[in-house]
Amino acid sequence: MADLGPEERELFESLATPLYEETALSGGLKDTDPRIQPDGELYHALKLLVSLNLLVHDHANAVYLPVDPTTVQSHVVGPMSQRGAELLGESSDWARAFGGLSQAWRRSPTAVRGPITEFHGPAIQTFINGAVAEAEEELLTAQPQTGRERASLKQAAELNKAAIDRGVRMRTLYQHSARRHSATRDYVAAVSAAGAEVRTLDEFFNRMIVVDRRLAVIPGPSGTQVGIAVQEPALVAYLVDVFERAWERARPFTNTERTMMNDIAREQRAMTIRMLIEGHSDPVSAKRLGVSARTFAGYVADLKAEYDADTRFQLGYTMGQIGVSGHEDE
Structure with missing residues (x-):
């Protein structure tokens, strides 16, 4: 018998159990039933019941018969x-x-190598998972970009919910763009229901995890698979202060009121303008906004339409003429 996991149990509870009950009450299930054919909606439920020996096929009568589940x-x-x-x-x-x-x-x-330790490749996530599992009081996390795979987020949600159940307070900071990422929304819903607080910010920030205000994990040099674990109290306190300042400016993730969403749209528009004025390339600008290069190009196209400009040069000239800086909303 193949290993059974959560997916098989979900199929068993949702479709296979009603099919078994129907078969038991009717005295059998004809093998010509269109629902259990390879293209039918109950085909996989039937296969599961047969693999569990809860249904057996009576070839002589072309029917599936139920078996006592206690056996x-x-x-x-x-x-x-x-x-x-x-x-x-x-x-x-x-x-x-x-x-x-x-x-x-x-x-x-x-x-006794000191308060700073480097981790490389897969060892980074292993160390982080261990640190989160040992958290006793507080978790602060800053996640600047979305795009993490759903499986990775699901695993993180389980780990974080376990910490919250132990009484650990958790606060997470994302960029505004995370609100449009379905896997991230599911993750936020899961940890928020457990008691975590999640907010989003228009500004770019680096990834960071702080455990109990005694350990901080930050990324190494750009383009490397390096994580830096910091345990120097003064440095950790400084990183916590950076997080707290960003947290105060951020907006609750769960708030979907129209006024809030309008404010977030304005903040993303203002940051797009600042990226253009500062002369960043599209890939860099997209990364700092936490969106794809295509999405950032869409933001620029919206600005061109708003200021009736055909080119980026014309857009910059027009905004310069009327004094647009990208700081007006602030």
């Missing part, structure tokens, strides 16, 4: 319980093994 349940639930017990034991063994490594590390001369 099947132990064959499905029992191995899962066994694997769970085995995993618990294995996790305890691994914890003891890592405990020994920790003692060796503390005795090593390299353990």
Whole structure:
């Protein structure tokens, strides 16, 4: 029998169970039923029931017949319980093994490398996940760009919700563009329901995670797969102050009132103007707004239409003539 996971259980609860009940009450399910054909809406539900031996095919009568579920349940639930017990034991063994490594590390001369540590490649996320799992009081996160994969966000949501359930206060800062990213909206809905606070800001900022105001993780040089863990109290306090100042200027993610959305649109328009005036390239400007290059080009096209300009040079000249700077909204 194939491994069963959340997707199979969801299919079992939503479609397979009603199909089994219907089959049991009617005394059987004809194999010519169009709903269980390869292109039918219940085809996968039927396959699941057959794989679980809850339905068996009577070839002589061309019908599927139900099987007593109590005779099947132990064959499905029992191995899962066994694997769970085995995993618990294995996790305890691994914890003891890592405990020994920790003692060796503390005795090593390299353990006193100072308050700043570099992590490379996949080790960055592994370190962050471990730090979040050990958080006791507060998590501050700044995520400047959207585009993270849905699976990654789902995993992050589970990790963050577990921290919140332990009593950890969590605040997350995104750019305004995150409001248009469906996977990010789902993530925000999940952590907000658990008790997190999420806001968005028009300005560009760097990625950062602060754990309990004792550890900060920031990116290394641009274009590198490097993460920097900072534990120097003065530096962490400075980064927390930067976060707090940005947080005060940000707007609640969950607020969808028309006036709020209009304000956000104006702030993105103002930042687009500033990017043009400062002479940034489209890729750089798009990154600082947290949008794609195509979306940024759309913002510029809107400004051309607003100021009746055919070219960017004409747009810049027109805005300069009337004194537009991109700071008017502020």
